[in-house]
Amino acid sequence: MDIVIIGNGITGITAALRLRQKQPDWNIAVISGESTFHYSRPALMYIFMGHETYQETKPYPDSFWAEQRIELLRDWVTGIDTEAASIELKNSGTRRYDKLLIATGSKPNxxxxxxxxxxxxxxxxxxxxxxxxxxxxxxxxxxxxxxxxxxxxxxxxxxxxxxxxxxxxxxxxxxxxxxxxxxxxxxxxxxxxxxxxxxxxxxxxxxxxxxxxxxxxxxxxxxxxxxxxxxxxxxxGVSPRIELFEETPIETGRGVLVDSSLRTNVHNVFAAGDCAEHKRPGQPRNLLEQVWYTGKYQGEVAADVMAGEEHSYQPGIWHNSAKFLELEYQTYGRVNMGDSGTSDLYWEHPDGERSIRIVHKGGRVVGFNLMGIRFRHKVCEAWLKDERKLEDVLNDLHAAAFDPEFFPDYVAALKAQSIRAYVK
Amino acid sequence: MSSQLFEYEFDEEALGFGKPEPQVTLAKPTGLTRLFQGITLLGSILLLAQIAGSAFTGTWIGFLIGPGLLTLGSALYFWSSMKDRPPGINHDGIRYNGWLARGGGGYLLALLLTGLYVLIYWFPQYLGHSAEGNPTGLVRVVQAPALLLTGGPAGRWFLYGVLYSFVMLAMGVRMWMKYRHNRYEKLRTLSVLFFQFVFAWTLPNLLVKWGQPYMELNGVWPLKQDYLWPTKVSELWNGDASLGPVMIVWAGLIALVGTPVLTYFYGKRWYCSWVCGCGGLAETLGDPWRQLSDKSERALKIEHITIYSVLGIVLLVTGVLWVDHLAGGIFPENFGGALKHYYGFAIGSVFSGVVGVGFYPILGSRVWCRFGCPQAAILGILQRFFSRFRITTNGGQCISCGNCSTYCEMGIDVRAYAQKGENIVRASCVGCGVCAAACPRGVLKLENGSTHLERL
Structure with a gap:
């Protein structure tokens, strides 16, 4: 079985590694014109700022890929022939595939x-x-x-x-x-x-x-x-990188259109990550997800489906994080997403540089937003999945704290404030 | 948009990126920063003048205007150059700064540092050390504090203690400022300075003054290999010194009881990055070079071979010395003395001193701790198999950026665990906490769990 993956970003690489685990005998090739080896895209900024060398942004040693028997091909894809099940490459001719994964990512708007x-x-x-x-x-x-x-x-x-x-x-x-x-x-x-x-x-x-x-x-x-x-x-912002597929039978909209198993309309062609547009029957809009974490999850699902398993991509409890200069940010669940009937419990440190927001609806917690404070992903996720009651979450809130040792107890400050508000 | 220019002919590995060169004039240092640079320079000149020989050499005034001003000026320089930036780790420019990234400056510094160690160990006369107790040159500069603390003239080891402690003080101010957003790091800074100044420098010298044997109270066998060797033990136990037995109990307790118990609850960090003198120097003086530790699998293999070899050797030497001591006559005469001598030379001086500290700017700050220290080896085995300590990772938040691995002074590929969401349980981790502090997504946390069983 010959697997070809277009794109060596987090989605394509996650899929390749998972496929290797599931199918030890398949041939897996990852094609990229951007770089010979997979590097961490969010770390690009650290190269320019002198925090890391380019080599240090590569999550795996160069020797790892041969050990995994994953072929890395440095080339640009210039065309796809879905009839012949082959792709055309800028420098190395055509290449046949049995299954193709499109993970071409995005481009700046x-x-x-x-x-x-x-x-x-x-x-x-x-x-x-x-x-x-x-x-x-x-x-x-x-x-x-x-x-x-x-x-x-x-x-x-x-x-x-x-x-x-x-x-x-x-x-x-x-x-x-x-x-x-x-x-x-x-x-x-x-x-x-x-x-x-x-x-x-x-x-x-x-x-x-x-x-x-x-x-x-x-x-x-x-x-x-x-x-x-x-x-x-x-x-x-960014939009899916799909020019390559526009003249092919592969159906595109804003991105490459896929069903919940990440299959495109063409047999044995799959798409995942930033470039994929998820069809959602019965919903007003299809789904585009263009963050690191969803790219990783979609890569896993695509690998499972390509390996022959039934796996349907279910966006789980939303989470994301970032750092704005010195300010760390984490979010879990539904915050500021235009839901009706929600209320917020918000605490902000007097220094104005850290905060905790707990969004709740009908007494149930639906989201967390943290600035300058770290929370534990698994704990928040479990609470959001269970639709835990606000008072229970507040009682157990220390279980979610993830700040380094000896840091001030901000969770206690939030609790004190919420009790004061309750007494009023 | 002309990014097509690069699309087809591009070798990112060879390109190497490097230092951006915008058309900007960088902000000049503030008046205050310049003042402290001036004070540092003045202290250096006055120190050099005293080494050459002056009326002040060996007096308190000479000590204060030479080493004193140098330390004060550089400490204040670190404070003033960092105080106006918002608190938070700032690694800007490190990977393309030759002083910090194995450029010419780095090699020059390594040469100076190793040279200093070579002089102290084998050619102390060039520093002014005198066996007759009449020091000259650099050793004489620290004569006044030596008379106060030890009651005797300064020698090379007193000089070494002063250098060590005062460098740690100045670089400790740098460490405090760099990590001042992080209480764990601030407390650790205070801790290593406290143990250096009180346990490793002042108290041992005062002990000598009070007619007691010299002992660094934060030193533990087998890092301080001789603390449980028969000569030291007999000297302490049977000698005239009243505190001798107390000291031998202290050394025994900390090595045989304190080490396993504290490591069970807190991991090896309680010692390696809070108490130890070598660790303290690595965290302060060595911090600018922490990113140079080798993260390759080859380095890991070498680490396993060398650190456990040194441990094996020190256990063997200690065992042989005790056998020789208790059942004398089995080994040739002077065999024990030769063993002690060669261990001291190869491990004590060359490995932990010349290479361990001298090569900070080339191999990173924890070469000795990672590849050599037998105490770290024992603590590491305990930490790996019988400790509550581990670094936990925060679910799926890792973006594989590599800041954690890059700034791990022990050369652990932290990212390899974090991107899989696995806890980090490694013998070598000294718990410095910098991976967790440097992570831009809050993924890592140093934690003592409730038991040692459910860590992986």
Whole structure:
């Protein structure tokens, strides 16, 4: 059996490793044009900031892949022939497959801004973008970053760490306010100010100005403001990387369309991770999930199904985490997702740099949001699955604490506050 | 968008990335920072002048304006250069800084450090050490505190104690500032400084002054190999010193009772990164180079061979010495003396000193602790099989970024466990806590569980 996986990101690699466990005799090949070995995409920023070498971002030693008998092929896929069950490669001809997994990931959104093709303008997603950033930064003193999300903040933090003056253009009134509740969003806004970043809110990009030589020199905003800059980072989200499949029988929408077993409409072709769009009969919208963790889970499910098992992808209890400058963030369950009838128990430290939010509905806990405080994933997940009562969760809350030893007992502070509120 | 430029001809392994070079002028150090740099420089000049010979050499004034100003200036420099940044680990630029990433600066520092150790061990006369008790040069600079603490003239070992303690003080301020967002790290900093200044430096010297035998009270056999050797034990037990028997009970208790009990409850960290002098130096002076520890499988194999070999050797030597002592005449005359000499030379001086500390800027901060220390080996076996301590991982939150593995001073591939959601139970882990502090997703936590059975 010949398995071909397109993409060596977290989804493709997770699938390859799991398939190897399940099927010791199958041939497994992972194709990537981006890098020879799998590296951790979230660690790209640490290379630029000098925290890690490129080699240190690779989660497995180079010798590991031969031991696992997983073939790594460095090439770009240029076409797919689903009739012949083969793919076409830029440098190494065609290659037949019995089962194909598409795990091509995403690409930065480009909303057709005038000037987005100029030199000095770029998105930030992969190793090639990192190499381009090293080139672009050579002529950069000031940078404008468009988009108030995680990648934008990472790019800003990277540039700031080497002394570039960074200005964020953020469409919303507060940082990442479509995901973060207002208080937490404001906390990030304060962290940005403290860190010496400039952020302009409720403002969109109108145009990137050409300096006459095909390089950017300024941006114009929808408020009529002109900001001089030598670098523009476009980080207004990502969308599935699917150009390759548009002329093929493989059905695409916003992403490669898959059913709950991650099968596409074409026999023996599967898709998982950022590039997959999950059909959800009876629901108003299909599902796109574009974070590290879901990429990993989908890779596992795809491997099971390809190995011949029945496995249907069920998005579990939502969780995510990030770090905004020095500020750690964790979320579990449903927070700020537009549910009706929810109430929040919110505690914020007087220093304004840490908080705990417990979202509940009808006396049952549905979500946690933590800033500057660590909670235990498994405990939160179990409580959310059981739809545990708020008072029980509060009673047991210390079981969820995951801060290092000797840290102040913030959980007790939250409990004290909730008791005071109850007595009132 | 021109990222297509790179798409087809790109070798990330060879490219190596490195230091970005934007068109910026970096912020100049503040006036305060410059002042403290100036004080450090002044202290260095005054120290050099005293080594060359001056009226102040050997006086309290000389000590304070030389080593004193040097320590004070550098401690304040670390404070002022970090105080304006928000608290939180900052590893910016480390991997492309030649002083910290095996560049020319790193090799130069390694040469100076190893040179210092070679002088102290084998050529102390060049430091001004005098067997007749009339020191000159650098040794004479610490004469005043030596007279106060030991009641006698300074020698090379007193000088070594001063260097060790004061370097730890200045670099301890750096450690405090770097990890000041983290109470575990702050308490640990205070702890290693306390044990160095009180247990390893002041008290042993005062003991000598009071006519008692010299003993570092935080030293444990077999790291301090001779503390349970027959010569030391007889000296303490049968000698004139009134505190001798107390000290032998202390050494025996800490080695044979304290070690297993404390390690059962807290892991080997109670010693290696809270109490031990070698550990204290590694955590303070060695911290800038912690990322240089080798994470390869080959290094792990070497570690297993060398550390358990040293343990085997020290057990054997100790056993032979006791047999020789109790049933004298089995071994040739001077056999015991030669054993002690060669162990002291090869393990005590070359391995733990010259390589262990001298190579900080090349091999990382815990070379001795990882590859050599027999005490760490014993604690490690206890930790691996009979301890409540482990590092837990937080469900599925790991993003495999590698900060934990990169900054593990013991060369443990922490990420390999974290990305699978497995607890980390490793003999070598000294529980410094930096993996948990450096993790950008809050995945790792050092914990003492309720039993030792359910750790994996």
């Amino acid at each position: 480009m909303f057709g801004w005038p000037g987005q093709e100029l030199a000095g303008v770029q998105g930030f997603y992969g190793l090639q973008d990192l190499a381009l950033l090293y080139e672009n930064v050579k002529t950069t003193r000031d940078a404008v970053i468009v988009g108030g999300g995680l990648i934008g903040l990472e790019l800003g933090e990277m540039l700031h760490s080497v002394g570039v003056h960074v200005t964020f253009l953020i469409r919303e009134a507060n940082y990442w306010s479509n995901v973060l509740p207002l208080e937490e969003s404001k906390m990030v806004v304060r962290a940005l100010e403290r860190g010496g970043f400039k952020a302009i809110y409720s403002t969109s990009l109108q145009e990137i100005v050409d300096d006459g030589n095909g390089r950017c020199c300024a941006v114009l905003t929808d408020k009529g403001e002109r900001i001089e800059t030598q670098f523009v980072g476009l980080t207004a």
